[in-house]
Amino acid sequence: MTLEWIGDALLLLVVLPVVVYLLRGVLNAANGIVPSAQQIATAAAAGSKDLDATALLLTTQDQVKKTIEVAADYGGSLDVILDDAS
Amino acid sequence: MPAAGVVMFFAAVLIVLAVVYYLVSTINALQTITQALDEAITGVVGIIEKSAPVDDVVTSINTNLDAGVDLLEGLLVKKAGMSDAVGLVAGLYPGAAGEGFRNFPESKETTAPRISEVYTKGTLTLARLGREAPIAAASPNGPALRNPSYGSTAARGLYPEVRQTRPSSMPRSPIIGTDSPVQYEPSESPGVRKRMPVPVGAAPPSEATATEGGIVKSGLAFLRRLRNEDAEAPPSGAADQD
Numbered sequence: 378m379t380l381e382w383i384g385d386a387l388l389l390l391v392v393l394p395v396v397v398y399l400l401r402g403v404l405n406a407a408n409g410i411v412p413s414a415q416q417i418a419t420a421a422a423a424g425s426k427d428l429d430a431t432a433l434l435l436t437t438q439d440q441v442k443k444t445i446e447v448a449a450d451y452g453g454s455l456d457v458i459l460d461d462a463s
Numbered sequence: 464m465p466a467a468g469v470v471m472f473f474a475a476v477l478i479v480l481a482v483v484y485y486l487v488s489t490i491n492a493l494q495t496i497t498q499a500l501d502e503a504i505t506g507v508v509g510i511i512e513k514s515a516p517v518d519d520v521v522t523s524i525n526t527n528l529d530a531g532v533d534l535l536e537g538l539l540v541k542k543a544g545m546s547d548a549v550g551l552v553a554g555l556y557p558g559a560a561g562e563g564f565r566n567f568p569e570s571k572e573t574t575a576p577r578i579s580e581v582y583t584k585g586t587l588t589l590a591r592l593g594r595e596a597p598i599a600a601a602s603p604n605g606p607a608l609r610n611p612s613y614g615s616t617a618a619r620g621l622y623p624e625v626r627q628t629r630p631s632s633m634p635r636s637p638i639i640g641t642d643s644p645v646q647y648e649p650s651e652s653p654g655v656r657k658r659m660p661v662p663v664g665a666a667p668p669s670e671a672t673a674t675e676g677g678i679v680k681s682g683l684a685f686l687r688r689l690r691n692e693d694a695e696a697p698p699s700g701a702a703d704q705d
Contacts, residue, residue: 422506437524461542
């Protein structure tokens, strides 16, 4: 009989607080991760949106190519028109 | 049931309830984390997909720009010579000549002539605004921005001189000398004439005209006489007196 009471005391005074402490720690850790994960998701979405302009690089590529071609045409004409320095 | 058994039963129920509460809360937090990570993964995948062709495109742009730099540097050095080319770069972009041309390592050793000091920036700008300058291509039928043949006439038009209107006849210059048609007598006091000059052969003014009204009346008479002569004769003589 005495042993049963000792078991009850251990259950209420030791096991229950230990279980609560451990589970509460796990819950706090999980709750601490939530805002970080949400911030990561927001940053990734914003970064992906910022990169929408990368499609314009194709236009820039074409424009640069045309500009260099025009400059090359001018250069060819100047090479014919102007005398060399030496 | 003994009392100890009842207490143990309630203790076990309490433990189970605590475990359930905390585990359910942890599951909810983990589900929230999972959703956020899914969104993050979606964004990261988008970043990867969108940035995939950037390397090729930027490499292509750099290749074209390198070709343009090579072309322009080569043309500048070929046409202007190394010294003047470095001087031009130094004149347009102060301090840039120290870096030299990329394809001409010897340009770093070249001393840049002070082109921007010999030819001011205004002169260089005028040189760029010549008839053949691309800026004039916008109005090929209009006047040239800098016309070397007629530029001075355009500038003279800015002055309010009647000669710029190109009249059919202009007053002739006065004839001076001992045999000039109008003789001026030296004055004893500066700014005051003894009497107004008259053309040679014309009747001298009467003493009354010259003395009664003084200088003012004689001047009025002179002007009146000039007007009469203008009305009767060609304006050559009268104009000469002006």
